[in-house]
Amino acid sequence: MTTSSIPGYRLGDTTLPKSPLTKDDLATLKTTLLFGDADVAALRQAHGVVEDQVEAILDVWYGFVGSTPHLLAYFSDAKTHQPLDAYLDAVRKRFGQWILDTCRADYDEAWLAWQDEIGRRHHRSGKNRTDGVSAAPHIPMRYVLALAVPISVTMKPFLAKKGHASAEVEAMHAAWSKAVLLQAILWSRPYAREGDF
């Protein structure tokens, strides 16, 4: 893994601010989501399935965002409204890495701190800084949460592509869907009023 060569990628960077969430907070959140050890195992299995399909998966997701004007706006210049190709490309590299990270997350403090940072990067408090761009300054919380659906639904055919039994594909897909929503929820923290998250 050459993650250090991806500009702006900071999972494991010990200089990131700590997440205000404790490991106990994360545990109760996982319980609420029915996210358990079987899901962790299914995600590990999914890693091997999607590892060589990352670019094809990103093509689908970027296709969706690129063809949905109210979403493409957040990758576009705040003034000219032109899509910023360099920004789209820079984020795409980290997005690909995130697919693999989601499959093998270990849910420790470094992972929690990184989720908090990804939240800020969607929120007005941190968007555009990593890539030094002048794009739209803030992605509304409702879209961040709602995009969990396409990011989940579209994964199923990729998980089914390596000949696993249908029950295994279902298990990997359910685990993936929960892991995506779990992260989107963690990313919504900077959006919530003090004490409300």
Next chain:
Amino acid sequence: MTTSSIPGYRLGDTTLPKSPLTKDDLATLKTTLLFGDADVAALRQAHGVVEDQVEAILDVWYGFVGSTPHLLAYFSDAKTHQPLDAYLDAVRKRFGQWILDTCRADYDEAWLAWQDEIGRRHHRSGKNRTDGVSAAPHIPMRYVLALAVPISVTMKPFLAKKGHASAEVEAMHAAWSKAVLLQAILWSRPYAREGDF
């Protein structure tokens, strides 16, 4: 339908504050969630399937909340931490009605205003008022969003119980899951900082 006989039920009550969301805002949110006309139709079909199963569904959900201490806490007295049976019962009646409402929602202004009110009822700005109780004053946003998973997953067997083809059950279940997340997202509005939702 004798919804008027359910204390605290206010879908269609024209004295509710208007939702700040426009119909266009709702349309782009639905697009982001891949929620379309086929989902609306599948939910209408689900209505007939679950209509006579509402109490059994509520038994499952109340069983989950009742056996999960960090969730039961929000139905419990803020000081004594004892579950408030009258509160649980009062909410259960509206929750049953909500299942049917979710299947036949028409997504108009009255529906949007009611979503906003349900959001406030989970948030510190409106919790406990409807039933005049002294329960824990606020449900954290992360749990409201996360509970969308159990509320979705547990619905599948009920949707499968009336002998529909597996593809129809899948379609009803996908539509149900999106409709639940859509509403949980709308309910998170009062939690978001000004301008962030």
